[in-house]
Amino acid sequence: MFRTLDVVMIxxxxxxxxxxxxxxxxAENKLEDVRKLDAEIKLEEDTIDLLKADWALLTQPNRLNRLVQTFDSDLKLVPTESTQLARPNELPMPTAELPALPDEELAKTKKPASRTDVIQTGSVAR
Structure with a gap:
């Protein structure tokens, strides 16, 4: 009836x-995953568009001007003077605070720990 070749072929x-x-x-499972990701991306894009529209509405100059006038007595806002602007090199150098050492550890160090960092901006060679 069935030959060996027939069994092997079957x-x-x-x-x-x-x-x-x-x-x-x-492949169908992967396609379903891709469709889910596409739906999530579309939802995020729609959310971003909605937030951009909301931001544009909230930052309209007419609306902000009305708010400034309404809350003028509370906020006391004034326009920025040109003399109030400073360049980065005119700003004071921030200093780093060192943690306080107990007296025992302070005595063990060879020289007393400085309380601030004195390295100026741009002084480190690159």
């Missing part, structure tokens, strides 16, 4: 069908 066709089905199933 086994090969069954294995090929199984592999094909599993690949198809994996």
């Amino acid at each position: 086994a090969i066709m069954t294995a090929a069908a199984t592999v094909t089905y599993s690949i198809k199933h994996q």
Whole structure:
């Protein structure tokens, strides 16, 4: 009835069908994941567009001017003078605070710890 070759061919066709089905199933799962990600991206883009529109509405000059006039007595806002602007090199150098050392540890150090950092901006060679 069945020859050995027929049995081998049936086994090969069954294995090929199984592999094909599993690949198809994996591809469908990946496609579903891609569709979910596309939906999430679209939701985020819509949210960003909505927030941009809200920001544009909230920062309209006419609205801000009305708010300034309404809360003028509370805020006491005034226009910035040109003399109030400073360049970065005119700003004071920030200093780093060193942690306080207990007296025992302070005595063990060879020289007393400085309380501030004296390195000027740009003084480190690169």
